[in-house]
């Protein structure tokens with residue numbers, strides 16, 4: 324079974340993330356969205372809220388599951404018996420950091436491969452931080468995050 328993990332902070336999930344999830348679900352038998360529990364960084368949403376939000380929007384994709392993890396990504400990979408990490412690439416600026424992480428993960432476990440998927444051009448400028456900034460000052464985030472997530476973002480930022 325071809326199983327992949329799509330890791331990230333997802334604070335909150337964006338339409339760019341969802342696009343990568345949908346496309347990966349067509350390539351792999353199973354995709355696990357791995358939500359990082361980052362003890363050093365307090366996010367807008369709690370990990371449980373992020374997991375629930377993602378679960379609600381990935382319902383149409385029957386082979387997609389959502390799990391939170393702390394520590395190293397490769398430990399989650401081992402636990403789930405997954406060999407492929409999926410990453411979305413938006414711009415050249417993403418490359419350096421992603422290249423470093425891919426090499427580090429491969430060094431930690433040479434059986435692990437990172438697969439990069441180019442973002443859909445219409446979401447290439449999207450990031451969770453940009454969405455939070457726009458929403459914080461009352462800007463429109465329609466079409467940037469799933470519709471069901473919009474009120475949750477505004478509610479949190481109140």
Ligand code: PNS
Nearest residue numbers: 330331332333359394395396397424427
């Ligand atoms: O959405 P993000 O914040 O860009 O995602 C970053 C993430 C979660 C993919 C990355 O921080 C990660 O994999 N963290 C787990 C720690 C780890 O395994 N580090 C080793 C690779 S450098």
